[in-house]
Amino acid sequence: MDITRRKFLQFCGQAAILLGLEAWLPKSASAASDGTMPIRFLRHIITADAATSRTIMWQGNVNLSGCALEYRLSGQVRTTQSQPAMTTSLVEDNVTTFFCSVTLNGLTPDSAYEYRIVQKERATHWHRFKTAPPALSSVSALIFCDSQCGGDYGVWQQTFQTAWQRYPQSDFCAILGDLTDNGQSNWHWDRFLAAMGSLPSTRPLAPVMGNHECYGLDWKFCLPRRYLASFSLPPNNSTKFQGCFYAFDYGPIHFIVLNTQELELHELLPGLLERQLHWLKQGTNKKHLPWQVVFMHKDVIAYDEYQLGTHQTGGISDIGHAFMNTFDDLGIDLVLTGHMHTYRNRGHIKNLQPATAGPVYILSGPAGNTQYNVPDDKTYDRSAIYQPTPPNYLTLTATDKELTLTGYTTGGEHIETTTLTK
Numbered sequence: 555m556d557i558t559r560r561k562f563l564q565f566c567g568q569a570a571i572l573l574g575l576e577a578w579l580p581k582s583a584s585a586a587s588d589g590t591m592p593i594r595f596l597r598h599i600i601t602a603d604a605a606t607s608r609t610i611m612w613q614g615n616v617n618l619s620g621c622a623l624e625y626r627l628s629g630q631v632r633t634t635q636s637q638p639a640m641t642t643s644l645v646e647d648n649v650t651t652f653f654c655s656v657t658l659n660g661l662t663p664d665s666a667y668e669y670r671i672v673q674k675e676r677a678t679h680w681h682r683f684k685t686a687p688p689a690l691s692s693v694s695a696l697i698f699c700d701s702q703c704g705g706d707y708g709v710w711q712q713t714f715q716t717a718w719q720r721y722p723q724s725d726f727c728a729i730l731g732d733l734t735d736n737g738q739s740n741w742h743w744d745r746f747l748a749a750m751g752s753l754p755s756t757r758p759l760a761p762v763m764g765n766h767e768c769y770g771l772d773w774k775f776c777l778p779r780r781y782l783a784s785f786s787l788p789p790n791n792s793t794k795f796q797g798c799f800y801a802f803d804y805g806p807i808h809f810i811v812l813n814t815q816e817l818e819l820h821e822l823l824p825g826l827l828e829r830q831l832h833w834l835k836q837g838t839n840k841k842h843l844p845w846q847v848v849f850m851h852k853d854v855i856a857y858d859e860y861q862l863g864t865h866q867t868g869g870i871s872d873i874g875h876a877f878m879n880t881f882d883d884l885g886i887d888l889v890l891t892g893h894m895h896t897y898r899n900r901g902h903i904k905n906l907q908p909a910t911a912g913p914v915y916i917l918s919g920p921a922g923n924t925q926y927n928v929p930d931d932k933t934y935d936r937s938a939i940y941q942p943t944p945p946n947y948l949t950l951t952a953t954d955k956e957l958t959l960t961g962y963t964t965g966g967e968h969i970e971t972t973t974l975t976k
């Protein structure tokens with residue numbers, strides 16, 4: 555192959571990533587491109603220790619067995635290693651999707667790596683990523699809630715891309731549930747992932763399961779198979795509930811990602827809440843870093859949403875009653891939630907265990923195009939944005955002494971800045 559043709563193919567590959575596509579190139583200059591279907595949605599998923607490990611995933615609608623990941627310290631060709639991918643498949647919505655996943659362990663903290671996917675004689679072009687610095691270094695993250703969209707995912711794309719353009723140095727991003735409007739719809743999953751473009755191929759994503767991940771094509775509750783297949787998440791010592799909840803460390807923060815789908819999953823996946831409460835008190839979550847932050851989808855206040863447990867439409871929600879005492883016991887600093895599609899800061903909610911300050915509770919979203927009018931809660935709300943709330947996101951930055959959370963609308967309005975200090 556001459557150099558011009560190779561460069562043209564590389565250009566095509568990079569352009570295709572913007573559409574969520576990744577073209578195969580010849581693995582070596584002597585081989586020819588076979589022009590078969592590309593892989594899709596190359597993405598990095600958060601791992602328990604972002605300084606020394608990384609999970610990389612991709613998917614496609616043709617059989618991807620036999621794929622492997624080649625990786626090396628940036629520019630150090632002699633350190634190149636290869637690791638085979640785990641491949642699974644899922645048939646939903648009359649579509650078969652193949653998912654590939656590789657978890658790299660033993661990486662060097664704060665180091666640049668390059669990697670490519672290979673399958674027989676073909677390969678993607680080389681991508682780059684950087685591992686997190688050692689613990690206690692500072693961290694910055696972008697946080698989105700409720701990226702679900704009706705009609706098209708243009709608003710989610712705009713929110714996600716705008717936030718990254720404004721804060722390109724962010725270390726990772728989290729999406730706090732309701733990623734798609736329908737958890738079994740191939741169209742919704744494709745549009746949700748495509749809207750993120752190539753950013754997930756360099757920065758890890760920390761997903762959170764929401765109630766819409768548990769809605770089937772018939773809008774009845776279903777197991778969130780597509781969500782679980784789409785994200786290879788850190789282990790939680792439970793085969794039955796793997797992927798439903800997890801924890802990870804990044805810089806000075808221990809992040810705990812919980813599952814609030816008790817209503818949707820208590821019959822399909824019994825024991826989920828009990829298992830989480832048990833896991834929360836295990837060694838993994840014993841305080842070992844300066845900050846502890848919880849990500850979960852449903853909020854601790856009901857805001858005019860009927861609660862099966864309390865038989866109320868306001869006040870502390872069923873999820874609040876399930877978790878808040880444990881948060882107090884664990885000394886959680888901050889709890890971030892979504893689901894209500896608005897921004898509310900409740901500060902410390904002290905009424906459950908008055909002897910402890912408890913975490914600060916902040917609700918944000920949406921990041922997609924679904925807007926509601928959410929009533930006030932005069933007992934708990936300390937600040938609120940106007941209604942209906944436009945698309946928005948949060949920035950989170952932390953050192954071992956100070957944690958700052960700021961809300962912005964996608965249009966650029968500053969909503970609020972909250973600073974916690976040690």
Ligand SMILES: [Fe+2]
Nearest residue numbers: 732764765893
């Ligand atoms: Fe929700």
